[in-house]
Amino acid sequence: MAVHSLAVLSLLCALTFLVVEPHQAFGSSHGSFGPIGNTVIAPPAGLCAAAVVVHGYKCQEFEVRTDDGYILSMQRIPQGRAGGSAKNKQPVLLQHGVLVDGMTWLLTSPDESLALMLADSGFDVWIANTRGTRFSRQHVTYAPTNPEYWNWTWDELVTNDLPAVIGFVSSQTGQKIHYVGHSLGTLTALASFSEGKQVENVKSAVLLSPIAYLSHMTTALGVAASKAFVGEITTMFGLAEFNPKEKPVADFLKALCAEPGVDCYDLLTAITGKNCCLNASTVEPFLKNEPQSTATKNLVHLAQTVRDGILTKYDYGNVNYNEEHYGKSKPPAYNLSNIPHNLPLFLSYGGQDALSDVRDVQTLLDSLKFHDLDKLNVQYIKDYAHADFIMGVTAKDVVYNQVIEFFRRQYH
Numbered sequence: 001m002a003v004h005s006l007a008v009l010s011l012l013c014a015l016t017f018l019v020v021e022p023h024q025a026f027g028s029s030h031g032s033f034g035p036i037g038n039t040v041i042a043p044p045a046g047l048c049a050a051a052v053v054v055h056g057y058k059c060q061e062f063e064v065r066t067d068d069g070y071i072l073s074m075q076r077i078p079q080g081r082a083g084g085s086a087k088n089k090q091p092v093l094l095q096h097g098v099l100v101d102g103m104t105w106l107l108t109s110p111d112e113s114l115a116l117m118l119a120d121s122g123f124d125v126w127i128a129n130t131r132g133t134r135f136s137r138q139h140v141t142y143a144p145t146n147p148e149y150w151n152w153t154w155d156e157l158v159t160n161d162l163p164a165v166i167g168f169v170s171s172q173t174g175q176k177i178h179y180v181g182h183s184l185g186t187l188t189a190l191a192s193f194s195e196g197k198q199v200e201n202v203k204s205a206v207l208l209s210p211i212a213y214l215s216h217m218t219t220a221l222g223v224a225a226s227k228a229f230v231g232e233i234t235t236m237f238g239l240a241e242f243n244p245k246e247k248p249v250a251d252f253l254k255a256l257c258a259e260p261g262v263d264c265y266d267l268l269t270a271i272t273g274k275n276c277c278l279n280a281s282t283v284e285p286f287l288k289n290e291p292q293s294t295a296t297k298n299l300v301h302l303a304q305t306v307r308d309g310i311l312t313k314y315d316y317g318n319v320n321y322n323e324e325h326y327g328k329s330k331p332p333a334y335n336l337s338n339i340p341h342n343l344p345l346f347l348s349y350g351g352q353d354a355l356s357d358v359r360d361v362q363t364l365l366d367s368l369k370f371h372d373l374d375k376l377n378v379q380y381i382k383d384y385a386h387a388d389f390i391m392g393v394t395a396k397d398v399v400y401n402q403v404i405e406f407f408r409r410q411y412h
Contacts, residue, residue, distance in 0.1 A: 078125075094126065095189065096183075104290075118404065154184065154191075181206070191336075204344035210356055279393055341375070350384025
């Protein structure tokens with residue numbers, strides 16, 4: 001039951017806090033501001049204040065409740081710097097990956113940030129923040145200090161978080177949405193679409209560094225990570241929350257870094273592959289803001305996905321438990337070929353990406369082989385690795401302009 005890369009590797013973003021002097025974060029967890037529910041809120045140090053309003057954009061904060069009681073923070077950038085009304089603008093929802101939050105989309109300058117470029121291009125931009133990250137740490141019953149708060153995997157993101165945020169944006173705007181996901185934000189979308197969840201509210205989807213099949217990780221940390229075991233992760237930490245800033249997790253990651261041949265000082269390359277297009281102005285805000293917590297159980301599920309080579313719901317590792325949850329001895333698979341063939345998709349992947357490996361993307365594309373040809377758009381960028389898609393100084397010209405043009409083609 002070896003943990004092959006993503007389960008521990010994706011999280012090794014955590015190591016930034018071990019090898020780089022920590023900085024003050026741009027925001028912090030906040031309590032409830034106003035009634036719980038789908039209401040506009042105004043936290044004193046939310047994402048809007050930290051990274052949007054400072055650049056001259058209007059920004060609104062929302063709270064959205066999931067069916068299982070989590071209260072998620074969302075931000076809306078209704079217009080660009082030039083102003084204008086948000087009425088009838090096409091809504092775009094941005095969904096980040098694992099161990100980061102909505103700040104992912106705001107790490108670069110306004111002219112280079114996908115979120116702000118979309119706003120300036122006339123779109124109504126919405127940013128999601130997954131449960132457990134700093135702006136989404138509320139629940140109707142549990143505090144984050146309660147292990148029950150962390151009793152979830154990306155299955156729950158598929159069944160609860162995505163439907164909540166997509167449904168909320170659609171209901172607020174009265175329109176179908178365009179979706180953009182990066183890394184884990186692509187996996188949850190693909191799984192959700194394959195089960196027909198919220199597809200009626202989605203006009204098109206952009207998948208950057210798509211993650212689905214995870215059998216070909218090529219990171220320098222892979223050997224070290226593979227020495228961990230799925231069953232050991234929980235007992236090793238004794239923690240339901242995987243918080244890279246806490247000592248048990250930090251000690252574990254330090255041990256991985258001590259493995260021969262593992263160079264944690266070249267962290268982003270070790271984890272994501274050789275990014276071509278990062279500079280200090282983008283990496284510094286990343287180090288100030290990330291990583292974020294996730295559920296240890298979520299990482300176990302990711303490890304299972306890598307280990308088994310197929311995409312299934314969480315395996316409880318016990319026939320009786322699986323029978324209890326699924327009515328069968330093994331967890332059911334997500335069948336990506338069930339994604340509606342007429343859903344417009346734009347996939348962009350990199351030749352240097354050590355997490356979204358080219359061979360795994362090809363397996364994903366094979367599962368989409370019956371997709372309508374005029375609805376499937378694929379971009380391959382030879383020199384790009386995982387972080388280039390969200391922090392690359394050339395991403396505006398290489399990727400984002402194509403994303404905006406793709407969305408504009410869906411106006412019919």
